[in-house]
Amino acid sequence: xxxxxxxxxxxxxxxxxxxxxxxxxxxxxxxxxxxxxxxxxxxxxxxxxxxxxxxxxxxxxxxxxxxxxxxxxxxxxxxxxxxxxxxxxxxxxxxxxxxxxxxxxxxxxxxxxxxxxxxxxxxxxxxxxxxxxxxxxxxxxxxxxxxxxxxxxxxxxxxxxxxxxxxxxxxxxxxxxxxxxxxxxxxxxxx
Amino acid sequence: xxxxxxxxxxxxxxxxxxxxxxxxxxxxxxxxxxxxxxxxxxxxxxxxxxxxxxxxxxxxxxxxxxxxxxxxxxxxxxxxxxxxxxxxxxxxxxxxxxxxxxxxxxxxxxxxxxxxxxxxxxxxxxxxxxxxxxxxxxxxxxxxxxxxxxxxxxxxxxxxxxxxxxxxxxxxxxxxxxxxxxxxxxxxxxxxxxxxxxxxxxxxxxxxxxxxxxxxxxxxxxxxx
Numbered sequence: 001x002x003x004x005x006x007x008x009x010x011x012x013x014x015x016x017x018x019x020x021x022x023x024x025x026x027x028x029x030x031x032x033x034x035x036x037x038x039x040x041x042x043x044x045x046x047x048x049x050x051x052x053x054x055x056x057x058x059x060x061x062x063x064x065x066x067x068x069x070x071x072x073x074x075x076x077x078x079x080x081x082x083x084x085x086x087x088x089x090x091x092x093x094x095x096x097x098x099x100x101x102x103x104x105x106x107x108x109x110x111x112x113x114x115x116x117x118x119x120x121x122x123x124x125x126x127x128x129x130x131x132x133x134x135x136x137x138x139x140x141x142x143x144x145x146x147x148x149x150x151x152x153x154x155x156x157x158x159x160x161x162x163x164x165x166x167x168x169x170x171x172x173x174x175x176x177x178x179x180x181x182x183x184x185x186x187x188x189x190x191x
Numbered sequence: 192x193x194x195x196x197x198x199x200x201x202x203x204x205x206x207x208x209x210x211x212x213x214x215x216x217x218x219x220x221x222x223x224x225x226x227x228x229x230x231x232x233x234x235x236x237x238x239x240x241x242x243x244x245x246x247x248x249x250x251x252x253x254x255x256x257x258x259x260x261x262x263x264x265x266x267x268x269x270x271x272x273x274x275x276x277x278x279x280x281x282x283x284x285x286x287x288x289x290x291x292x293x294x295x296x297x298x299x300x301x302x303x304x305x306x307x308x309x310x311x312x313x314x315x316x317x318x319x320x321x322x323x324x325x326x327x328x329x330x331x332x333x334x335x336x337x338x339x340x341x342x343x344x345x346x347x348x349x350x351x352x353x354x355x356x357x358x359x360x361x362x363x364x365x366x367x368x369x370x371x372x373x374x375x376x377x378x379x380x381x382x383x384x385x386x387x388x389x390x391x392x393x394x395x396x397x398x399x400x401x402x403x404x405x406x407x408x409x410x411x412x413x414x415x416x
Binding site (some may be wrong): 048049050064065068070074075076077078079080081085089090092093094095116132 | 195198199201202203205206209210213214272273274276277278279280281282283286
């Protein structure tokens with residue numbers, strides 16, 4: 001389960017959002033929509049524990065390492081590690097099974113397992129980040145613009161990965177893409 | 192700390208080494224700066240033998256250059272690449288600190304070995320008590336690694352990081368430098384042996400203090416987004 005209690009975030013005097021209270025349980029997918037700069041990505045970072053709220057509190061699994069998967073457009077990967085090494089490293093730190101080739105097959109990146117991350121295209125990096133996000137079979141998945149940079153096949157892969165996990169996972173997606181909004185069981189518009 | 196914790200820390204250290212072996216920027220920076228210092232000193236002292244106190248001081252200056260210039264990049268690089276969040280999501284703060292510190296110790300061990308042997312050779316320096324020099328350098332390198340790993344995490348949050356690295360690291364490293372130079376001086380000239388061993392033990396005590404305190408400080412710094 002993931003959510004927020006009276007969440008608010010401000011930069012200086014400007015509030016991005018305030019008084020947000022919600023809860024997303026397994027089987028539900030909350031899609032955050034709103035204009036650029038409305039705070040969608042910031043809200044996801046707060047839910048992931050990567051940014052502090054200005055007020056209120058976020059609820060997330062106790063063990064973020066295995067309980068929460070996060071992938072964002074602006075999230076970087078290690079340029080000098082290969083695709084497979086990213087999954088191996090993440091598994092060794094999370095204490096979960098790496099399932100490297102299975103996951104790379106699932107996201108359509110098996111052929112690039114030995115490629116250094118610095119040589120990946122935006123779409124390939126998005127697939128790698130998706131594989132990293134779902135590696136530990138987390139209870140919560142947070143995705144920020146997951147389809148950005150993906151081609152038609154990549155979008156189908158994303159849909160397949162989410163469809164497979166949605167019944168047992170709470171998903172929050174920040175996007176304005178209609179293709180990604182189709183997963184929504186609820187929508188939250190930030191203005 | 193359990194076996195899982197150990198494996199995770201090894202995972203972070205292995206990641207650092209793998210990236211370093213493909214990039215070699217930290218190793219090359221350390222070696223170029225420290226060996227450049229050694230060669231300059233060797234030219235300056237050509238035909239003359241440096242006095243033991245001066246020699247011990249110069250050796251530590253070379254090691255300090257090497258450590259502060261390269262190891263402060265440890266966390267700054269994560270921040271600049273934008274990969275810090277991966278470690279925040281995947282691992283515990285203590286694992287990140289110890290993994291990075293082990294990597295820093297391994298890197299500095301290589302650099303210190305090359306620099307010390309070059310220094311002794313090019314300066315034609317006889318070492319009266321090699322064991323004392325070895326143990327004081329080993330303790331010093333361990334303390335230097337832990338201290339600079341911590342300061343790197345602090346300065347990675349700030350602006351103007353290159354200036355900050357020296358400003359933050361130097362006051363913390365001054366006691367270590369004093370102990371290291373005192374032990375090095377005794378080791379080279381072979382006098383005041385008891386004081387030299389006390390200074391040598393002091394470098395290890397400093398290491399203990401650093402590694403007892405630093406992980407706790409680091410946890411507070413690392414979790415604060």
